[in-house]
Amino acid sequence: MYTIDERERLREKIVETARADPRISGGAITGSAAVGASDRWSDLDLAFGIADRAQMRETLSDWTDLMYRDHGALHHMDVAFGAAVYRVFLLASTLQVDLAFFPAGEFGATHPTFQLLFGVAVERPQLPPPTAASLINWGWLYALHARSCVERGRRWQAEYMISGVRDHALALAALRHGLPAEQGRGMDRLPGDVTAQFEGALVRALDEAELKRAFRVATVGLLAEIDRADPAIWERLRAPLMELVAFPSGPDARST
Numbered sequence: 001m002y003t004i005d006e007r008e009r010l011r012e013k014i015v016e017t018a019r020a021d022p023r024i025s026g027g028a029i030t031g032s033a034a035v036g037a038s039d040r041w042s043d044l045d046l047a048f049g050i051a052d053r054a055q056m057r058e059t060l061s062d063w064t065d066l067m068y069r070d071h072g073a074l075h076h077m078d079v080a081f082g083a084a085v086y087r088v089f090l091l092a093s094t095l096q097v098d099l100a101f102f103p104a105g106e107f108g109a110t111h112p113t114f115q116l117l118f119g120v121a122v123e124r125p126q127l128p129p130p131t132a133a134s135l136i137n138w139g140w141l142y143a144l145h146a147r148s149c150v151e152r153g154r155r156w157q158a159e160y161m162i163s164g165v166r167d168h169a170l171a172l173a174a175l176r177h178g179l180p181a182e183q184g185r186g187m188d189r190l191p192g193d194v195t196a197q198f199e200g201a202l203v204r205a206l207d208e209a210e211l212k213r214a215f216r217v218a219t220v221g222l223l224a225e226i227d228r229a230d231p232a233i234w235e236r237l238r239a240p241l242m243e244l245v246a247f248p249s250g251p252d253a254r255s256t
Helices: 003-019 032-035 053-070 132-152 153-175 192-199 208-229 229-245
Strands: 024-029 044-050 073-081 084-091 096-103 115-117
Touching: 003 024, 003 044, 003 073, 003 096, 003 115, 024 032, 032 044, 032 115, 044 053, 053 073, 053 084, 053 096, 132 153, 132 208, 132 229, 153 192, 153 208, 208 229
Parallel strands: 044 096
Antiparallel strands: 024 044, 024 115, 073 084, 084 096
16 A cells, blocks of 8 residues: 555656656646645546647657556556546556646646646636536436336346436535535535435345335435426426336425
8 A cells, every 4th residue: 555655756756757758748736636635545646748749649658668667557547538648557556646648739727626837738628517407317317227127127237227316316416515526526525414315325235125215215315406406307307207216195206
């Protein structure tokens, strides 16, 4: 397991190497460290601009060799973002090192978590958070598939779909409270009364009765968040979503 000091020393070494690489036009700290929010478990996130787009592949290859040869990389994966490549390394120490390589004309902040260290960055529009509409749409889509999976006896897939309903409802809540809605980043900062209503949406076993119980809780929670985000959409979705989980006659879902 890596220590904070080891992580920071590695950051310094990588930045020093980047400054000396004539192909690199700029470097930045990204992620939580860029806003002073890193902790014991944080990754190491850096981004670099490449002066000549034609040298992107060569630069990426050379830096990959460097990470394996000098810094204990065991494996890596790529995440594409437009013309940029995020190469994500797993080190023997279990440290995750994300190195993003951008053509110089696209090297700049798309999130607040960007701290320029050297070189030049271009002005770029900030990427918007997910919209309430998109989260609502994914929520009801997961709900449709959750019902089908339960009825087909596909227990593991049902659990996956029910979790999707819950997670999109919680993302809607995070958006409503001005918290990050991506990848669960804002969930632990939600008020306790918000998260409490979703605790019952955790699937505790894979029998049919438990799946249906958790599905109902997740869907009721989703409906509550849809109502707060867009009452008109709630009016359209209330009846079919209630039908999916076989809501009994009684209180309206809005008051549940």
